[in-house]
Amino acid sequence: MLPDPSRAPARTDLPWLRHRPVRRVPAAAATRVDLRHAGRPAPGARPASAGLDLSRPTREAAPASSSLDLSAPAPAQPAPSPSLDLSSPAPARPSPSLDLSSAPAAPASARPAPSLDLGSSAAPAPASLDLSSAAAPSQVAPARRRPSAARGDEVLGYAPEGVVVGRPTLLTRDRPTIALTAVQSGVGVLRVTSAVSQGVGDFRLAAFAHLATGETVLLDHNRAMTTVPAASRRPVVQAVDRGFLVDLRQTPRLARLVVLGFSPTSAALAWSGALRVETIGGARVDVPLEREPGAGSLVALSLVNVGGRLVLRAERELVPGALREAALAFGFDELTWVDAWTPLV
Amino acid sequence: MSWLARLRGDDEPDEQQAPEPDEDSPAALQAAIDELVRYVNARAGGLPPAALVNARMLTDTLTEVVDSAAVRPLDVYAVISVRGVVGDYLPTTLRGYLALEPDARGVPRADGHSPTQSLMMQIDSLQTSVSATLVATREQDADALMTQGRFLQTKFNRSDLDL
Numbered sequence: 001m002l003p004d005p006s007r008a009p010a011r012t013d014l015p016w017l018r019h020r021p022v023r024r025v026p027a028a029a030a031t032r033v034d035l036r037h038a039g040r041p042a043p044g045a046r047p048a049s050a051g052l053d054l055s056r057p058t059r060e061a062a063p064a065s066s067s068l069d070l071s072a073p074a075p076a077q078p079a080p081s082p083s084l085d086l087s088s089p090a091p092a093r094p095s096p097s098l099d100l101s102s103a104p105a106a107p108a109s110a111r112p113a114p115s116l117d118l119g120s121s122a123a124p125a126p127a128s129l130d131l132s133s134a135a136a137p138s139q140v141a142p143a144r145r146r147p148s149a150a151r152g153d154e155v156l157g158y159a160p161e162g163v164v165v166g167r168p169t170l171l172t173r174d175r176p177t178i179a180l181t182a183v184q185s186g187v188g189v190l191r192v193t194s195a196v197s198q199g200v201g202d203f204r205l206a207a208f209a210h211l212a213t214g215e216t217v218l219l220d221h222n223r224a225m226t227t228v229p230a231a232s233r234r235p236v237v238q239a240v241d242r243g244f245l246v247d248l249r250q251t252p253r254l255a256r257l258v259v260l261g262f263s264p265t266s267a268a269l270a271w272s273g274a275l276r277v278e279t280i281g282g283a284r285v286d287v288p289l290e291r292e293p294g295a296g297s298l299v300a301l302s303l304v305n306v307g308g309r310l311v312l313r314a315e316r317e318l319v320p321g322a323l324r325e326a327a328l329a330f331g332f333d334e335l336t337w338v339d340a341w342t343p344l345v
Numbered sequence: 346m347s348w349l350a351r352l353r354g355d356d357e358p359d360e361q362q363a364p365e366p367d368e369d370s371p372a373a374l375q376a377a378i379d380e381l382v383r384y385v386n387a388r389a390g391g392l393p394p395a396a397l398v399n400a401r402m403l404t405d406t407l408t409e410v411v412d413s414a415a416v417r418p419l420d421v422y423a424v425i426s427v428r429g430v431v432g433d434y435l436p437t438t439l440r441g442y443l444a445l446e447p448d449a450r451g452v453p454r455a456d457g458h459s460p461t462q463s464l465m466m467q468i469d470s471l472q473t474s475v476s477a478t479l480v481a482t483r484e485q486d487a488d489a490l491m492t493q494g495r496f497l498q499t500k501f502n503r504s505d506l507d508l
Contacts, residue, residue, distance in 0.1 A: 150466060177405070304394045304397060315386075330387070
């Protein structure tokens, strides 16, 4: 006795026998891409069209037409000619079409169709995405030009990577820079701290800050150079024990900050550890202090204020010599020095 | 050494002569980029912050191009591009800007752009060029990987022609 075919298990080893039924789209719901070039009055009946019509073809018209016609079923048409017709069929019945025509003056009775109109339409089409140059220019507010480095604006010329809140971001050689958002750069305090073991040696932290006013200041907590501007009661940057605090409410006053590690005795240090940069919102950036052992100043981190956004970069540059050499190597050349370690305040 | 040279008593050529340093090697290119970075950093005080950051991004992109030599040798066009930007284009742009008096840097010139705007545009143009080089280099790497994949598939899988 043969088993009931309806209960037979599905055959998965004959995939080529499967076929998918063609889904018929109802004519009224069909979406049509109509690249008509209008300007002409819409004829009542659809003329012989060879326009780039992406609507669904009718059974009758399709064999005779040589046009690219993916349109919805249209009413019966006269014998179409095999020509490229950019005319405006414009049926009276509105259809949700992607209309790239140049504005057929819609019949007064016709409801404006929801269409993508790239033409030079003069007719109102409230539901359409009209990229034309027509309409009333006086009514359109001039678009605000987006700043661009390619046009000479002083902005970032690239899309910077950001910081993911809740997950430390490590700046490495392959990804040496990130940018804080405008909010992260302008709210609260940015805390820069060092995490260095005793094995490194006689490690100290210092920083050079350059303000928008042009003032350049060395920050060294161990020598009581603790505020920028110097001796300010409302400092933009403040040196604390093993770190710095940047008052982000005063970000516009800060142009540049460079943080470096050094040995006050010029001893060679076994560089290791990291700088940790934290925002009040929980964003954290780690900057390694990894270098081969050596003397000098290890410039680890730079912050640059670009239009209110702080751009952080792991510099990883070991500058031989004293603090003066490090200052000159990073463009802080407006300081006057008493000796190689002490600027004139 | 030829027998004629030996008869004439010519000196033996120094076969242990050090080879000429290859200026187009990845190490030499990276050293040139590092030198350019130091040049940019040392002049950071005279540059607009945005120009400084964009110039450093440009040097990062140059480094990425050179780093791709670890996978496959650099294309000659990539070498020319890196050499040109590092040795000429960017330093010339920066030198030209820094040579101006600070007061003149924001004053529009005859073409309507100030020197600062021109600096930003020139760095952006260089970035566009080097980024295109990097993309082309990476596409070559991707193509090489695809070719390797097809080779392995043919070598270790049954051929479609097998019965």
